[in-house]
Structure formats: C-alpha cells, structure tokens
Amino acid sequence: MELYDIVFYLFAILVIASAAIVVASKNLAHSAFSLLFTFLGVAGIYVMLGSDFIGVVQLMVYVGGILVLLLFGIMLTNKITSVEIRNESTFVIPTIVTIGIFAAFLIFIMTETNWTVLQPQFPRTTIKSIGTELLMHYSFVFELLAIILLIALIGAATLARNDNKEK
Amino acid sequence: MAHVGLTHFLILSSILFSFGLYAVIVRKNAVMVLMGIELILNSANINFVAFSHFGHFGWDGQLMALFVIILAAAEAAIALAIVLNIYRTYLHINVDEVNKLKE
Numbered sequence: 001m002e003l004y005d006i007v008f009y010l011f012a013i014l015v016i017a018s019a020a021i022v023v024a025s026k027n028l029a030h031s032a033f034s035l036l037f038t039f040l041g042v043a044g045i046y047v048m049l050g051s052d053f054i055g056v057v058q059l060m061v062y063v064g065g066i067l068v069l070l071l072f073g074i075m076l077t078n079k080i081t082s083v084e085i086r087n088e089s090t091f092v093i094p095t096i097v098t099i100g101i102f103a104a105f106l107i108f109i110m111t112e113t114n115w116t117v118l119q120p121q122f123p124r125t126t127i128k129s130i131g132t133e134l135l136m137h138y139s140f141v142f143e144l145l146a147i148i149l150l151i152a153l154i155g156a157a158t159l160a161r162n163d164n165k166e167k
Numbered sequence: 168m169a170h171v172g173l174t175h176f177l178i179l180s181s182i183l184f185s186f187g188l189y190a191v192i193v194r195k196n197a198v199m200v201l202m203g204i205e206l207i208l209n210s211a212n213i214n215f216v217a218f219s220h221f222g223h224f225g226w227d228g229q230l231m232a233l234f235v236i237i238l239a240a241a242e243a244a245i246a247l248a249i250v251l252n253i254y255r256t257y258l259h260i261n262v263d264e265v266n267k268l269k270e
Contacts, residue, residue, distance in 0.1 A: 008171045012179050019183055022202055023190040035202055042183075042209045049176065049220040051229045054212075054236075061236050066205060066243045073198045073247040077254040089193045090263060096189070103185035110177035117173050117221045126229065133226045134233075145237050152241035159248035 008048055015041035028074050032067065039063050050122045053130055176217035183210035197250045197260040201243065208239045 018037035025031045039062040046055035123129070134142050183206055190203025212232045219228020254260050 005171045008175065012175070015179065016182055016186075019186040019206055022206065023186050023193075028196060028198060031199060031202060035205070038183075038206065038209070042213065045176065045179070045213055046216055046232075049213075049216045051216050051220070051232070054216060054229055054232050057233060057236055058212075061240050062205070062209075065240055069243050069247050070198060070201060070205075073201070073250055076251060077198065077260050088195050088261075090195060092193055095193050099185050099189045099192070102188070103181060106181040106184065107178050110181055111174055115173050115177075115221070118223050120220050121223075126226075129226055130229060130233070133230060138230055141234065145234060149237065149241055152245050156244040156248040159245070160251050 004048070007044075011041045011044040011048065014038075015045065028078070029071075032071050032074055035070070036063060036067055039067065050120065051126055053126045173217055173221040176213060180210040180213040180217070183207075183213070195261040195263055197253065197262050198247075200262060201246055201250075204246075205239060205243070208235055211235060 015038055018034045018041065021034040022031045022038060025034065039058060043055040043058040043062075046052075046058055187203045187206030187210060190206065191200050194200055194203065212235050215228045215232045215235070218224065219226070219232075250260055253265055257265060
C-alpha cells in the first residue's frame with residue numbers, strides 16, 4: 001500500500017496548498033481558479049476512499065456547475081474596466097490566531113479520539129448500490145431534493161431577473 | 168508519515184474546514200465568502216465519505232455526501248442571485264457595508 005500513501009499525500013498537498021491560495025490571494029479570479037484545484041484534489045480524495053461515483057459527481061457538479069456560477073458572479077459584480085479585481089480583508093490577525101487555536105483543537109480531537117476502524121473495502125463499483133439505495137430507502141429524500149432544486153432554480157432566476165418595469 | 172488511515176483524512180478535512188472558516192470570517196467580498204462555504208461543505212463531505220469507508224455503515228455516508236453536493240449547488244445558485252441583487256443596489260458586494268434591508 002505504499003503507492004496509496006504517496007497518492008494520498010500528493011492529493012492532500014494539492015488540496016491544502018490550493019485552499020491556502022484560495023483564502024490568501026488578493027485577486028478574486030486567482031482564488032476561483034485555485035478553487036478548481038481544490039475541487040479536483042477533493043475528488044481524488046473521494047476516489048481514494050472507494051467512492052468513485054461521489055468523485056465523478058464532485059467533478060461534474062462542483063467544477064462544472066458551482067465553479068462556473070462563482071466565476072459568473074465574479075465577472076458580473078466587478079467593473080470590467082478595472083483590471084484589478086481586488087478584495088479586502090478585515091480582522092486578519094485576530095482571526096488567524098482564533099482559527100489557529102480552533103484548527104489545533106480540531107486536529108487534537110481527530111487524532112486523540114479512538115476511532116473504531118474496520119478493514120476498508122474497495123467495492124468494484126458503487127453506482128449500482130448507490131442507485132438501489134437511493135430509490136429504495138432514500139426515495140422520499142430523493143424526491144424532496146428534486147423539488148428543492150427546482151424551487152432553488154426558479155427562485156434564483158426570479159431573484160436575478162432585471163425588473164425594468166419599475167424604472 | 169505513518170500508514171494512511173482514517174485520521175489522515177480527518178486531519179485533512181479539519182485543515183480544509185479551518186481555511187473555509189477563515190475565508191468566511193475575514194473576507195469582505197461576498198463571492199469570496201461563498202467560496203469559503205464551498206470549502207467547508209467539501210471538508211464535511213470528506214468526513215462523511217471517510218467514516219463511510221473506514222466503518223462499515225453501508226452506503227449512508229456516500230448518499231449524505233451526494234445530498235450535500237446537491238444542496239451546495241442549490242445554495243450557490245440562490246446566493247449568487249442575491250449577490251447580483253446586492254451589486255445592483257450598492258454597486259459593490261462588501262458584506263460588511265451592506266446594512267440595509269431595503270433602499
């Protein structure tokens with residue numbers, strides 16, 4: 001399992017480094033493009049955890065959908081003429097201290113707890129089982145999520161519509 | 168550099184969560200806050216899938232991760248529509264200066 005460890009560390013470094021660029025970059029476009037690599041790394045982590053379907057969904061929904069939405073948001077809410085798409089920060093030092101303590105506390109909890117770890121299994125394919133489970137035990141949640149997505153899309157379109165009548 | 172186990176994935180998700188929380192607290196730009204929320208949701212998803220992989224809980228963890236991804240998509244769409252409306256009203260999207268519910 002030596003190769004597994006190496007691949008994990010590569011993905012972990014990719015995720016952490018690109019997430020650091022996301023939160024530290026002054027340029028919003030750089031942050032968005034760095035977020036792409038974070039999502040890719042997280043998709044790789046999902047695949048390493050034996051859930052290939054979630055990895056593919058991560059790629060399709062996050063990289064293909066949410067990231068494009070965020071880029072639209074950046075481009076629509078900044079003046080095209082200004083070359084520099086800047087964003088500022090507030091309370092940097094106190095937040096770094098607080099988040100540092102919080103992260104240390106979280107990592108302490110995660111390392112010190114005696115998790116019951118069973119021998120992990122790598123199923124050949126997860127799609128059939130997930131599909132069966134989704135339509136058997138979680139069918140109500142499935143339908144509910146479909147309605148929520150429909151409501152969200154209609155609501156987003158209604159909110160973002162340009163009302164020319166009032167002006 | 169021990170053998171990669173459950174703890175490694177949990178530590179990775181903790182670090183990702185902290186980065187997301189930092190972005191949500193510190194950044195002024197609303198789109199940047201949204202990116203922080205996406206990071207937080209991703210770290211929670213890693214936890215779901217990791218626990219599902221290292222403990223034999225069936226498929227529940229992966230399905231929860233799937234539901235979280237779907238809700239994240241809905242949330243991003245709604246939030247960006249709201250951000251566009253804020254921009255139309257204020258001509259900026261600094262979340263610390265948006266303090267009126269109506270014009």
